[in-house]
Amino acid sequence: MAAEQVSGPETGTVRVDAWIWSVRLTKTRSIAATACRAGHVRVNGERAKPAQTVRAGDEVRLFHAGRERIVVVKRPVSKRVGAPVAAECLIDKSPPPPTPTEAAALGLRDRGTGRPTKRDRREIQSLRGR
Secondary structure: OHHHHEOOOOOOOEEHHHHHHHOOOOOOHHHHHHHHHOOOEEEOOEEOOOOOEEOOOOEEEEEEOOEEEEEEEOOOEOOOOOHHHHHHOEEEOOOOOOOHHHHHHOOOOOOOOOOOOHHHHHHHHHHHOO
């Protein structure tokens, strides 16, 4: 039965939005498809549409939840799998998430402080290195 959860052996490919969802990089498939349409997903350096296929060895970059995830497809799966199986389906090359003190240094604003002024925006961009 576990073989049914893995993509078909005849193709060895699966849609990028389905793969991102099935290996638990996003919570839902619609979030994964929306990230693809917004340009937050790249496959081998190229911007990916939701229906683009991925195969073993492809590098997938996903910007989601405030951080960039860089993973290499080890095994394409089309159905959502458990966390231990999902860990076997990818090689995670992502940088570690920033610590809370590093995140504070990046210019995050306190909740309820309102919209940043032009001066605030410029200071935030200079802190982020843009």
